[in-house]
Amino acid sequence: MPLEHQEIDPNVDFPALARCLFESYEDPPQKFFHVFFPIHGQGAAAREAAIEEAATRLRAWHAGDPSSRWNKVVDTATGRLAGAALWNVHHENPFAAPHPSDVTWFPAGGARAFVEQALANHSRPRARAAQRAHVYLFIIFAHPDYRRRGVGQQLLDWGLREADAAGLEVFLDSTPYGRPLYEANGFVYIEENINVPATDAPDQAWTDVAEKVQPFTFWLMWRPAGGKYEEGKTVKPWEQSEG
Ligand SMILES: CC(C)(COP(=O)(O)OP(=O)(O)OC[C@H]1O[C@@H](n2cnc3c(N)ncnc32)[C@H](O)[C@@H]1OP(=O)(O)O)[C@@H](O)C(=O)NCCC(=O)NCCS
Numbered sequence: 001m002p003l004e005h006q007e008i009d010p011n012v013d014f015p016a017l018a019r020c021l022f023e024s025y026e027d028p029p030q031k032f033f034h035v036f037f038p039i040h041g042q043g044a045a046a047r048e049a050a051i052e053e054a055a056t057r058l059r060a061w062h063a064g065d066p067s068s069r070w071n072k073v074v075d076t077a078t079g080r081l082a083g084a085a086l087w088n089v090h091h092e093n094p095f096a097a098p099h100p101s102d103v104t105w106f107p108a109g110g111a112r113a114f115v116e117q118a119l120a121n122h123s124r125p126r127a128r129a130a131q132r133a134h135v136y137l138f139i140i141f142a143h144p145d146y147r148r149r150g151v152g153q154q155l156l157d158w159g160l161r162e163a164d165a166a167g168l169e170v171f172l173d174s175t176p177y178g179r180p181l182y183e184a185n186g187f188v189y190i191e192e193n194i195n196v197p198a199t200d201a202p203d204q205a206w207t208d209v210a211e212k213v214q215p216f217t218f219w220l221m222w223r224p225a226g227g228k229y230e231e232g233k234t235v236k237p238w239e240q241s242e243g
Contacts, residue, residue, distance in 0.1 A: 002075070002076045002077060003073050003074070003075055003076075003082050003146065003149060003150065003151055003154065004073065004074050004076045005071065005072075005073050005154045005155070005157075005158060006071070006072055006073070006074055007070070007071055007072075008070040008071065008072050008084070010059065010062055010063070010070075013070075013072065013081075014055040014056075014058050014059040014062075015051075015052075015055045016081045017055070017058060017070070017072070017081065017084050018051050018052075018054040018055035018058060019051050019055075020081045020082075020083065020084060020141065020143050021037070021054065021058075021084070021139070021141055022037065022047070022050070022051050022054070023143055023144065024083070024141035024142065024143055024144065025037075025141065027144040028177075030175060030177075030216075031212065031213050031214050031216060032118075032175075032195070032213055032216035032218075034209070034212050034213050035115050035118045035119070035122075035209075035213055035216075036105075037050060037054045037105070038050065038105060038106065038209075053105065057104075057105060058086075062086075065088070067088040067089050067090050067091075067094070068086065068087075068088060069086070069087040069088070069089055069159075069162070070084060070085065070086050070087075071084065071085055071087070071155055071158050071159070072084040072085075072155075073142075073146075073151045073154050073155060075146070080143075081143065082142060082143055082145075082146040082149075082151045083140070083141055083142035083143055083146060083151040083152065083155060084139075084140075084141065084155065085137065085139060085140040085141075085155040085156075085158075085159060086137075086138045086139040086140075087135055087136065087137055087138065087159045087162070088135070088136040088138055089135050089162065089163075089166065089168070090133055090134055090135070090136065091133050091166075092133055093130075093131050093132055093133065094130075094136075095127045095130070095131055096131075101116050103115050103116050103119070106209070107205070109203060109205050109206075110199075110202060110203035110204065110205035110206030110207070110209070111205040111206065111208070111209045113199065113206060114197050114199075114205075114206045114209045114210060114213075115209065117197035117198075117199075118195055118197050118213070121193070121195045121196075121197065122173065122193065122195060122218065124193070125173075125190065125191040125193050125220040126171050126173065126220055128238060129171070129190060129191075129220065129222065129236075129238040130169070130171050130238070131238070132169070132237065133168055134168050134169045134170065134171055135159065135162065135163040135166070135168045135169070135170045135171070136170075136171050136172065137156075137159060137170065137171075137172035138172075140152060140155055140156070140172075140178065142155075152181045153181070153185075156181065156182075156185055160185070160223070160227065163223075163225070164225075164226060164227060167225050167226075168225055169222065169223065169224055169225050169237075170187075170222070170223040171220065171221070171222055171223075172187070172220075172221050173193070173218040173219070173220055173221075174187075174218060174219045174220075174221050175218065176217075179219060179221075182221050185223070186223055186227050186228075186229060187221040187222065187223045188221060188222050188223070188229050189219055189220075189221055190219075190220040190221060190222050190236075191219070191220045192217060192218075192219055193217065193218045193219070193220060194215060194216075194217050195215060195216050195217070195218070196215040197210065222236070
């Protein structure tokens with residue numbers, strides 16, 4: 001089956017992107033996904049509502065963020081989406097100013113507080129290492145029906161070409177499932193990030209989300225500008241600036 005790389009059409013693609021995103025992170029299930037894209041409630045209707053909310057939010061993020069670049073791979077025999085990725089191309093340091101919280105996808109209270117802390121924890125290693133222009137691979141997924149057929153590779157190739165054309169480093173936070181793809185593409189492991197939000201006074205909503213999400217681990221990975229890393233020779237800019 002022909003799997004073709006394409007840029008997205010933001011006017012039509014987000015419902016299919018959101019559905020493919022959910023199906024990709026449900027197989028195998030990854031508990032942290034709830035932090036970014038929760039299903040509020042039980043059953044098929046709650047899941048459909050969550051996919052719809054995700055599509056609306058992804059579209060709004062894309063429209064409101066000049067750094068946002070999506071790409072996708074389509075099965076041209078059927079028109080089905082096989083996978084997609086969201087990149088942020090930062091031409092300036094994105095951590096120069098603090099970001100106001102915008103966790104609209106959880107109600108105010110303990111659940112939102114938990115998620116705000118989880119997101120702050122999540123970006124902390126990169127906020128330390130990537131205080132410069134860089135490309136960030138925020139989301140990447142291949143649908144379970146299309147895995148190990150080069151979908152992830154096509155998505156990555158496109159972003160890495162864009163990064164190289166702009167002379168930029170690439171950072172990402174990897175799940176356990178992403179690491180083999182990134183290691184095969186010259187990314188270097190930088191830091192393990194075990195995410196366990198904590199509070200002295202958890203309310204029921206905090207406890208419920210903590211129970212659902214469980215502690216989760218990501219690995220910060222990095223690819224230098226141009227992509228050629230040599231152990232002991234390639235300078236890691238954040239180590240220099242840390243003296
Ligand atoms: C990670 C993911 C996007 C990889 O997509 P994919 O289309 O299956 O990957 P590709 O077929 O392009 O793999 C390219 C290369 O990466 C490596 N690779 C990818 N998946 C691998 C795996 N499960 N085990 C070992 N190596 C793997 C291999 O070197 C592979 O080349 P090969 O198949 O010729 O050996 C996919 O597994 C996925 O969507 N996982 C769930 C969501 C997720 O965790 N995303 C990562 C977020 S950081």
